[in-house]
Amino acid sequence: MKHAVTGPVRHHFIPAAGVLLHALEFGKDTSDMPPLVLLHGVTGHAWLWHDVAARLAANRRVIAYDLRGHGDSQWSAEARYDSEDHIADLQALSNSLSLERFSIAGLSWGALIGIGFAARHPERVDRMAIVDVEASFSVDQDAVAPRPETFASIEEAMAWERKANPHAPSDLLELFARQSVRPAQAGGWVRKHDPFFFRRWPFRRDDRWSELRSLRMPLVLVNGGRSFVRTEVMQDMAASVPGAQFEIVADSGHLIPLEAPDVLAQQLVRFFDAPLSGSK
Template sequence: MYLNIFADTTAPLDMTGTDEFRSLLASAADLGIPHAPDVPYASCNIVLRRMRFHFLAWGRPDAPPIVLLHGGHQSAHSWDLVSLSLARRYRVLALDQRGHGDSEWSRDVAYANHEMSLDAEAFITAMGLERPVLVGHSMGGRNAMLLTRRSQHLLRALGIVDVGPEVSEKGRAAIAGFVQAAQEFDDLEHFVRKVREYDPYRSRAHIERTVKYNMLERADGKYVSKCDSNPRRLGIVRGTGPMENITLDDARSFDLPVLLVRGGDSNILEADAAERFAAALPQGRLVTVPKAGHNVHGANTKGFLEALEGFLEAVA
């Protein structure tokens, strides 16, 4: 049984009258995040590459477009506070990537970053977006970099959140351990405790509000992850070959504005690796957000928004 509301047809579902949206507005007010209570917000579906994808659409259709790609074991809702704030000025489209959130699982277990990058490219094309800003976190950042290497002419600018050509294997192992331990629970309280152990920067109230987007209630009463449990889907096992990995030499060919955001206490993107990545980018800018680990935009949403909005104004 699903715990959240989303469109179950091809018609967009207005989310602004739901308790979920009212809860989000309350969270934004508590955290002091600038937002508009009457922003357009809808749950939508689209068929891409013979699969059904769910996405969240925020803001006016004629506003400058931003596409958001979430990290592994997360969903489009991981961006909700960011999307709510950005939607005052931008059209924000947050995609549930294959095997995640409310999108379809891959029938052939094709969860390579290359495949996901092709999904994102197909989404941009199918939605008729004219050179959007593409922002990706962790797994979504890897997918965004692969898309950029292949088709950067489609993009106005790129935002990469706490990932790069060089990542910490210790941090990768920590993520893998959390994911493997977060597959099945007797109750939601157990899941909340596990998330708090992994990400102490997020408040308990915020985790409780978003738990519905990460879990399903099974027929036997247990709660299970909404994500496809096959380990290939998360990028935990590093891909092999040039189609799956971005190098610093690849980054030197990214001839567009790029914002690299690192969490000040990140265990994935170490400070020296972030500096090497930013130095390789012809138009790169590195911003380190304090009081945040790997999940930068969830841990310090205001700090993340300050970095991103300054970048967006510069590339407008």
């Protein structure tokens, strides 16, 4: 089997409220461009952003981290996984890494966390990308569709991810699948995230419409053309914020950083590298 290869990545372990957060850092602080923080969604992890982060790191520091209960971040013993806990974690991480003012790109739950943080700390967020999420939900937090908890082999885990993300580049899909599991005590492989997320997705209680409408930093909203996230809702979200941009990645499902990293990276480079209005 050909194994995935990644470029240089620095690892951080950052204390938050009751947990250690694991973060990946790409690039160097060699320009005037604000750092960029990348947030994944439920049951995901930071490596999802690998290819996009590597592209964006040409001009800035890029930090992608595992949300509490996910990847190599610690699980919460008290199951403190509400969006407010994650918003507080983002503040702890940004303070620890001396990110006084930075940009955010969030996928799904990560975008909701970004909206919540930006609404509370608008002076700290330079601009933000909201990737494939609706601002509120009609589905109950406990209505979580069943998904495999264990795999007999890495190849089986990769096959599951391939079925869910048919257009993902092979090397990135392998990297994502390998980082999604760990060896199980009884043999085989088990998902890295807290089993809590097999039965509950707390973000479904969120309603971020009011916070979204309050934002005045530059925004771009990105929707997957094959995603279950409704295009008309994301268009309404963009229309609710003066000057917000809207983009569609036609040949991608929900995990756009995994299925269409090149297209998404191009869109985000244009957005994050564009001069702010009034700048020279």
